[in-house]
Amino acid sequence: xxxxxxxxxxxxxxxxxxxxxxxxxxxxxxxxxxxxxxxxxxxxxxxxxxxxxxxxxxxxxxxxxxxxxxxxxxxxxxxxxxxxxxxxxxxxxxxxxxxxxxxxxxxxxxxxxxxxxxxxxxxxxxxxxxxxxxxxxxxxxxxxxxxxxxxxxxxxxxxxxxxxxxxxxxxxxxxxxxxxxxxxxxxxxxxxxxxxxxxxxxxxxxxxxxxxxxxxxxxxxxxxxxxxxxxxxxxxxxxxxxxxxxxxxxxxxxxxxxxxxxxxxxxxxxxxxxxx
Amino acid sequence: xxxxxxxxxxxxxxxxxxxxxxxxxxxxxxxxxxxxxxxxxxxxxxxxxxxxxxxxxxxxxxxxxxxxxxxxxxxxxxxxxxxxxxxxxxxxxxxxxxxxxxxxxxxxxxxxxxxxxxxxxxxxxxxxxxxxxxxxxxxxxxxxxxxxxxxxxxxxxxxxxxxxxxxxxxxxxxxxxxxxxxxxxxxxxxxxxxxxxxxxxxxxxxxxxxxxxxxxxxxxxxxxxxxxxxxxxxxxxxxxxxxxxxxxxxxxxxxxxxxxxxxxxxxxxxxxxxxxxxxxxxxxxxxxxxxxxxxxxxxxxxxxxxxxxxxxxxxxxxxxxxxxxxxxxxxxxxxxxxxxxxxxxxxxxxxxxxxxxxxxx
Numbered sequence: 001x002x003x004x005x006x007x008x009x010x011x012x013x014x015x016x017x018x019x020x021x022x023x024x025x026x027x028x029x030x031x032x033x034x035x036x037x038x039x040x041x042x043x044x045x046x047x048x049x050x051x052x053x054x055x056x057x058x059x060x061x062x063x064x065x066x067x068x069x070x071x072x073x074x075x076x077x078x079x080x081x082x083x084x085x086x087x088x089x090x091x092x093x094x095x096x097x098x099x100x101x102x103x104x105x106x107x108x109x110x111x112x113x114x115x116x117x118x119x120x121x122x123x124x125x126x127x128x129x130x131x132x133x134x135x136x137x138x139x140x141x142x143x144x145x146x147x148x149x150x151x152x153x154x155x156x157x158x159x160x161x162x163x164x165x166x167x168x169x170x171x172x173x174x175x176x177x178x179x180x181x182x183x184x185x186x187x188x189x190x191x192x193x194x195x196x197x198x199x200x201x202x203x204x205x206x207x208x209x210x211x212x213x214x215x216x217x218x219x220x221x222x223x224x225x226x227x228x229x230x231x232x233x234x235x236x237x238x239x240x241x242x243x244x245x246x247x248x249x250x251x252x253x254x255x256x257x258x259x260x261x262x263x264x265x266x267x268x269x270x271x272x273x274x275x276x
Numbered sequence: 277x278x279x280x281x282x283x284x285x286x287x288x289x290x291x292x293x294x295x296x297x298x299x300x301x302x303x304x305x306x307x308x309x310x311x312x313x314x315x316x317x318x319x320x321x322x323x324x325x326x327x328x329x330x331x332x333x334x335x336x337x338x339x340x341x342x343x344x345x346x347x348x349x350x351x352x353x354x355x356x357x358x359x360x361x362x363x364x365x366x367x368x369x370x371x372x373x374x375x376x377x378x379x380x381x382x383x384x385x386x387x388x389x390x391x392x393x394x395x396x397x398x399x400x401x402x403x404x405x406x407x408x409x410x411x412x413x414x415x416x417x418x419x420x421x422x423x424x425x426x427x428x429x430x431x432x433x434x435x436x437x438x439x440x441x442x443x444x445x446x447x448x449x450x451x452x453x454x455x456x457x458x459x460x461x462x463x464x465x466x467x468x469x470x471x472x473x474x475x476x477x478x479x480x481x482x483x484x485x486x487x488x489x490x491x492x493x494x495x496x497x498x499x500x501x502x503x504x505x506x507x508x509x510x511x512x513x514x515x516x517x518x519x520x521x522x523x524x525x526x527x528x529x530x531x532x533x534x535x536x537x538x539x540x541x542x543x544x545x546x547x548x549x550x551x552x553x554x555x556x557x558x559x560x561x562x563x564x565x566x567x568x569x570x571x572x573x574x575x576x577x578x579x580x581x582x583x584x585x586x587x588x589x590x591x592x593x594x595x596x597x598x599x600x601x602x603x604x605x606x607x608x609x610x611x612x613x614x615x616x617x618x619x620x621x622x623x624x625x626x627x628x629x630x631x632x633x634x635x636x637x
Binding site: 105114117123124126130133134145146147148194 | 507513517
């Protein structure tokens with residue numbers, strides 16, 4: 001869990017590196033309209049199956065909501081997609097050609113799969129502007145970073161994102177001085193700075209006021225189409241306000257998928273949430 | 277934030293101006309006032325000041341990795357000692373046939389061990405430029421290999437501290453061995469000249485003080501610039517939330533490695549300036565205690581400020597000079613007590629008392 005896993009998992013059927021099929025290309029290929037393929041993904045921690053043969057497909061530009069009771073595997077699923085956790089089996093492809101299981105966290109982030117954490121994780125000591133600058137898609141090598149200068153295009157980009165997340169007036173404030181809701185927005189802004197293809201948004205409205213929740217819903221809705229977004233959220237009213245398609249996870253696999261109404265009327269979902 | 281960094285910036289400038297004043301005024305006074313005058317600094321004082329400068333530089337390099345990147349390296353003295361050995365080897369070769377045994381090539385300890393020729397790794401050290409290069413390359417390479425292995429495997433926190441401590445301890449044991457060819461437990465000493473000038477002469481002492489001072493100023497300004505770049509912001513972000521930085525697409529291990537190697541090279545430079553001023557380098561410089569002391573300097577002065585490390589290094593070493601002269605037995609107790617008190621009551625170190633704004637970052 002703390003990142004001490006081996007970089008690549010050794011497959012029993014292909015014990016040598018040279019036998020593993022080379023990746024066809026590093027170019028994102030979404031000609032079939034699907035941006036994320038998770039097939040038969042299983043993860044277990046000390047015998048507990050956090051994910052159990054999970055299959056999930058995300059379309060290009062889709063806004064998908066993931067719901068499910070605690071322990072259903074929502075956060076583990078995000079960990080697998082972003083490279084934090086290696087699955088025991090299964091495959092995770094970004095487009096048709098990029099195998100995310102062959103990549104580590106920075107590589108996955110640079111490829112365009114970006115994540116907002118459950119707990120707002122902004123850099124408190126840096127200003128809002130600097131947080132966005134740090135996240136910006138650019139050469140992220142050490143030497144390039146040392147000699148990095150902001151171009152006017154990049155300044156425009158930061159200004160644009162500041163406007164999108166409604167924090168223009170706070171640009172030079174330390175992120176630590178922001179309210180909880182503003183930190184959540186800043187983190188969404190940091191995702192946008194990375195020009196993501198896929199945004200994984202873990203509990204964006206936890207701890208927000210009603211007003212803030214409405215603004216967040218507006219923000220996410222305005223982003224769909226441009227990015228594929230997966231939102232994990234417990235707040236059902238919020239999910240209802242943004243969701244086109246909802247996936248319900250239960251005990252590490254997909255229980256059902258459909259519109260919010262279909263899902264809420266599914267007897268299996270009711271049983272999972274309410275118990276027998 | 278801005279007010280805070282401004283005051284820190286100003287305090288740093290004051291400290292560095294003081295360093296510059298010492299660097300310029302001491303040689304100036306000695307040039308103007310004759311020997312014996314109250315304003316003529318003794319050889320002892322000049323060397324002492326020069327030594328403090330090298331310690332301040334060493335503290336500064338630790339503050340870079342610890343204060344800004346959160347790498348609590350407890351073996352930082354190893355890089356200092358390696359830089360010292362590199363210049364020590366040059367100084368040994370400079371002795372030539374003036375040694376006790378009068379061998380034109382072999383240093384005395386090799387003659388004593390009945391060695392017939394110079395080991396291959398001593399070749400080239402008769403050239404000053406080569407030795408100067410090694411002062412940076414040897415510590416830098418060790419830091420690179422060690423850091424590459426440790427940071428790539430994501431060894432952090434107390435585990436990293438322990439293995440850095442083990443590293444310097446292992447080096448100390450190795451350098452104690454006569455077979456290593458570095459003079460065993462006596463180390464390298466009895467230096468006669470540097471670049472042809474008598475090493476004990478006043479001019480050389482003053483020059484070494486000036487070079488140490490200028491190195492400290494240069495290193496400070498360079499470090500302050502680095503911290504202000506985007507790389508500096510990435511590095512502090514790594515200190516505060518390492519995994520988050522990784523998910524932004526940065527290879528955290530490369531940033532740590534970059535800073536660690538940079539700091540090790542500067543620490544090597546500090547060691548190389550230290551050795552000609554004290555006239556000896558031996559394996560005790562590798563002792564884990566020395567490395568711990570550097571941590572104490574930085575913690576006392578105030579970490580994550582750069583100038584705090586300078587203040588801490590000078591104050592602690594001045595205290596050490598005075599107390600080990602007067603009451604040698606209480607020095608370690610005093611140091612320990614100061615460390616405990618500062619850690620408990622002044623988490624931002626002594627400079628935290630002067631610079632307002634309670635919140636560090």
